[in-house]
Amino acid sequence: MPSALKNFFIGVLVFFPVVILSVSLRSFTMEDYKQCLALWKNCPQTGAFYDAQCVTTLVEQHGVCRSLGALSKKLDMPPSALSIEKVDKFYVVTKHFFADGQSQYYVLTPQGKLVDTNQDPRLIDPILARKYKGKSLVVLAATPLQYHAGPSGKSVFMIQLRIAEGCVACSTLGTAQVKFTFSARGRRINTELLTFKPTKMPNY
Numbered sequence: 001m002p003s004a005l006k007n008f009f010i011g012v013l014v015f016f017p018v019v020i021l022s023v024s025l026r027s028f029t030m031e032d033y034k035q036c037l038a039l040w041k042n043c044p045q046t047g048a049f050y051d052a053q054c055v056t057t058l059v060e061q062h063g064v065c066r067s068l069g070a071l072s073k074k075l076d077m078p079p080s081a082l083s084i085e086k087v088d089k090f091y092v093v094t095k096h097f098f099a100d101g102q103s104q105y106y107v108l109t110p111q112g113k114l115v116d117t118n119q120d121p122r123l124i125d126p127i128l129a130r131k132y133k134g135k136s137l138v139v140l141a142a143t144p145l146q147y148h149a150g151p152s153g154k155s156v157f158m159i160q161l162r163i164a165e166g167c168v169a170c171s172t173l174g175t176a177q178v179k180f181t182f183s184a185r186g187r188r189i190n191t192e193l194l195t196f197k198p199t200k201m202p203n204y
Contacts, residue, residue, distance in 0.1 A: 004096065026112025028067040030086045036065035040080070049098065055080040063183055074114060075106070084108075088155055089145045089186050105145040107157055110186040117145055117159045121176045124193040132173070137165040142175060153184030158194075174198040 030149065039062060043054035059065040059079045072079045075095055083094045091108040091194040095097040118139045122129040150156045157180045162174045177194040 006092055023113060024112050031069055032064045033084055043094045050080050053076040053123060060124050074122050092145055103141055105141055115188055119178050119191060121193050124191060128196060136166045138168055140164060148151060155182040172199050
């Protein structure tokens with residue numbers, strides 16, 4: 001692979017703060033989340049899943065669920081479609097799309113910033129931006145998000161992505177491996193495209 005397809009970085013993360021009932025994402029705690037989850041047992045289940053409307057109502061009514069409610073609003077997903085895991089100083093938030101079985105992963109930093117790991121490689125690599133300009137691409141997680149402790153207290157998350165043409169079920173244009181590096185305090189430093197492997201040549 002040409003070296004030009006590697007080591008490109010995104011320097012700026014645009015973040016729009018969300019405030020719901022004066023609660024920001026920075027206030028999220030695993031303790032509150034677990035207490036909120038315990039309330040869901042009062043909701044009816046369909047298979048392994050709790051009723052979405054019942055869960056949403058509970059989240060709106062209970063203080064321990066306020067930060068989860070803020071996260072739900074930010075991601076435009078019902079709380080019942082989210083799962084959260086604490087990883088080192090971060091929270092890994094997973095959006096579950098029950099209809100097609102897809103998952104999308106986010107990193108919630110200690111500063112309350114939410115990093116979407118489904119990064120379009122064209123936003124990282126200018127060569128890919130030119131090559132696939134104007135194409136309708138769908139970025140999908142091909143593997144779960146992986147965490148690694150980096151040097152000097154840094155943290156690294158890595159993910160394999162599948163790039164599809166036009167829709168989730170459409171043909172695969174290529175696969176990408178993307179690396180997200182965070183400082184010792186949990187602030188995002190950069191996003192790096194490690195590899196991009198096309199499955200077919202673009203049409204010109």
